[in-house]
Amino acid sequence: MKILAKSTPELTLQEHINDALLIVDVLKESFTNIASLVNEDHFWQLLRLSVIFHDLGKSHKDFQNVLRGKSHTWNFQRHELFSLPFVEGLNIKNKELIYYVVAGHHKDYETLIKKLSEYGEEDNLGLNLDGIEKVPTFEAVFKQNVPINDVLSLLKEFDINLFKVPIHNPKKTLQQFVRNRLINFQELIELLLLAGAFKQCDHLASAGIKQIKNLEIKDFNYLYQSNFELYSHQKKSAKIIGNTILTAPTGSGKTESSLLWLQNQIKTTGKGRVFYILPFTASINAMFERLEKNIPEKIGLIHGKLSAFIENKFEDDDLVDEQKKAEIKEQFKNLVMPLKVVTPFQLLKNIFALKGFEKGIFEWAGGYFIFDEIHAYNPKVFAQIIVLLKFATTYLNVKTFIMTATLPNFLRKELEKAIGNFNTIKTNSELYDNFTRHKIVVKQGRLDENLNLIQNALNQNKKVLVVCNTVKQAQTVYRSLKSNNKILIHGSFNANDRNNKEKQLFGEEVKLLVGTQAIEVSLDIDYDVIFTEPAPLDALIQRFGRVNRKREKGISECIVFEGRNKSDKFIYKNEDIIKRTIHILKEKEKFNSGEIMEAELQNMIDFVYPNWDKSDKENFDKIFTLLNGFIERDLKPFIYNKKQEEDFYKQFDGIKVLPVKFLSQYQKYLDENKFVKAESLKVQISEKRFYALSYNQAIEEVRDVFESLKTHKIKEQKVFVISKKYDSEFGLLLDEDEVCKFDESQNL
Template sequence: NQNPGRSKRIFYLLPYTASINAMYKRLQRDFKYPELIGIQHGKAIYYLYQSFENEDYLTATEKAKQVKNLTDKIYRSYKIATPHQILKSMFGIRGFEQNLAEMSNALIIMDEIHAYDAHTTALILETLKILKGYQANFLIMSATLPSFLKEMFKQELGITTEISFTESELNEFTRHRVSVLKGSIFDNLELIQEEIDDNKKVLVVCNTVSQAQHIYELFSQEIENSALIHGKFILRDREEIEAKLKDLNLLVGTQAIEVSLDIDYDVLFSEPAPLDALIQRFGRVNRKGWEESLIKPVYVFEQGSENDKYIYKNRELVSKSLELLSKENILSESTVQKLVDEVYSNGYQGSDLASFEMVKENFPKFHSKIVPFINERENQEDFYKLYQSVEVVPIQYKLEYLEEIENKRYFEAMKYVVSISVGQYKKLINNNQIQIDSDTIFASIDYSSKLGLLLDSEEPLLGIFS
């Protein structure tokens, strides 16, 4: 924000709440004017409440509400948020007139743009094209952005300036030796155990929650200093797990470890995934190895689990990624971009391309129906379909949850909430495993503070134009 009057408002957009919380905390600590920094995402109010943990409940609640209310207004000129916070305006959600006014002539930073699926990428691109008409300026950032996406954003948004490292500068950050291992994770359990026995800090990444739970159960009985992390823990347990991630001998996780967790391990074992996802996983190992020219190993298994097809539908991207990595040894940082471009040489394909084109075709028609000071309920419903998740409370915590609600300790009650997919929710309804009490959904699912929700299926996510 280099303009003389510092009058432009800045929206720093990240894909994950963990990323947003970490960036907000960092800027609150380092920025000259911390009161100008705001945070916006679905659980921002809870995060703010937790930041006042040394206060009594009523004081912490009031302070959290006060901070959030000022952020929701125009008071704070720097906002760290998810893209959904700007997408709201395109759907005519109540207050969109103020939001559009605030984004007029703003600086919008899209970080980790590679993290979105084709459907969400199309929504973001169409939204930015509209905001360009409001004289907004854009900075698109990523460490692993396929060239086809980079060129698309440059062309559609009229971006002419590109900032990048030279090849020699990139290679100064080389720090991984990559190996593709035959078989699945179950064929290589002994190798994982050897690294643990050698006092290495070991990171294992699986593609599904159920697979991660299974692997964790196999190893954790003999390794006391270990943990499992994924998206199916209640907030209370997730917070406790994240607090101890730095000092573990073994961490087993899902894609949850790919972003914004401040961790550094000695060796990685990963199930197969598209190259850009694997690069993010590699980044959790030997994070500052370039300072001492250290190279550490990262292993990728040739085979995943049967349910991987729900997570990564385009199997060709996965197989192409493995084929290219199998030819590498020391993975130089300058090679990474070339490999990513080769994997995505054909751009979006199949269902990804269909989803992307559908949004591009329908979004302008949809947005043209938005009228100031008129909030259509149907538009609001369409927007919240983007989330494709349902918040539930495991039935074993029903009494604790309702007690907190009865005592009006609503933020304490939130600690018992976990999100599941719409598909999983419908399956639970069909199996009579859902109770609704006091407008809260309780799920009759086994839950463990160490393993999380014990669901036996993975469900794909769909978008509103699918």
């Protein structure tokens, strides 16, 4: 009787191994740079053997009975543990790496050690603690249930002849791995890569994926088909090899520069997976659309709202059903797509050793990181990015392209230390002169006290951008301004409305855009004039970059109000930075009619940020030291570190709540098992605000019961319902109550 690997649909173990071996060949083709990290031939041999041996334990007769729907006494044993005696029978250098990979391909080692502790021990004659009931040893269970000869015959199909199968309890080996540090870091990297490559093979094969896509040199040919001649910094990017830091004005084709650099790396260095890293969901979605248009079917994206993005993108496409949407989501996330647009957190979770991180580490190997808007992170996140860059460039041969319009020198020095050898590209002075497009106007008072100025600009048929520092202020200003075509964007919309607004943004008919900081980064939008509340200079420069972006409007006014609202201090806490920003803007306003030369921006930044803020530097140093220390001392595959996971998720200050007006729609979606649509009705608020609203009884926990249409089991879903008004145009209105009537049977 053939050994089965899966039951629905039925798949033999030999077939599953062959499917996974096919992925080994695919990885070999796609990860040519692996040779710079490990002994290439030996690595692929170890991976091949790991694939062949990983599921041999499924031959256990009770596991086979489970798959065939027969009576059994499997009792949640772990099949991978019964594969290990066969691995021990190999006579090959570094077979212990295969052993570790096979053991850890599903569960962490602590879980496996607990499972192995349930078997009897040879030295106590298989007795349990009270000495009455005999507990069979692992060795006895193996001998009784694993058809060794059938497995040896299967191995011969893959040209492997084992002459012995040392039957043993793997518990001590796994315990030693958990307790001991690996001999050297290179050994750790090889094991991480092997573990990650194996998990990629197993998971892709199980998903029925036979091929992954690669970027080709010709994919970038469109960059040369424009009517515009390349800028000097773009030409340099196309020729340079290795880590690079580019400084260029907003709107000067930094994205194209990074892709020209990438094309040259692939041409000269070899294939690798690519990560284009941006700070905000809105800019990631926009960049995905932009890249997908020019490099179709090779771009993926990953962020916390991916499901909602896919749901919205294909909502009106009758050819894309729920199953197809799920497939698209998986392709966006897994190895299939060679270029992914991501938030840094999708990469950072791998150096925090979250579950499955080995797959991510392998995907980076010999790959390419492109960081856009590197300045946009707080000190804690910036410290994590520095650790990521140091690890990836030092140990995984990752090449990185970092681009920014302006960057404080003290931050730049940290980047330079992290990436080691690097090239510098800076736009030439002539282009900087040509990019003079903004005129600074500093106004006394607060923005909300000068709405007549904004309304006058609208009445003159100008495209007006207004940036506020808080959601509440943006809502208030938006209400007060009159325009037939206006949009409000901030973080207190649900995913449905946010996606719809992002689509509308790119329509020429929009005359007024009011928003918060989300407008600052990488949205390719172009307005005639900006009115903004005070903010740090680097944030203002990004805001200005959304005005006269294409330099077709002469000199555009950038109007900054120096008056701050009381709530601003919660957004920008360092008063001195705001004061220095206003001071330098006023100084520039005195000369040349306030026109700002792009070449002056770096000196202005260095004036505002002469050095680290003391508190920021303490936060940076603390995070860097802790995370870098964890990597150097404790990063190991197959070990689950709960504290690291808690530390990672602790930095996300947000809890999702459901506006009460959507409660019945939410319940309807649950009944229909449309879980992404249900989730898309929720709005994220800060943890601090959540607890304040809960204290004032504006949030209640509701439990909904629904039937799973797949299993027909009754399930329960908990949701926090907020009794505040929600409007698709304005978002969540925290100062306005919504009459709220709950079914008492749903409440806790």
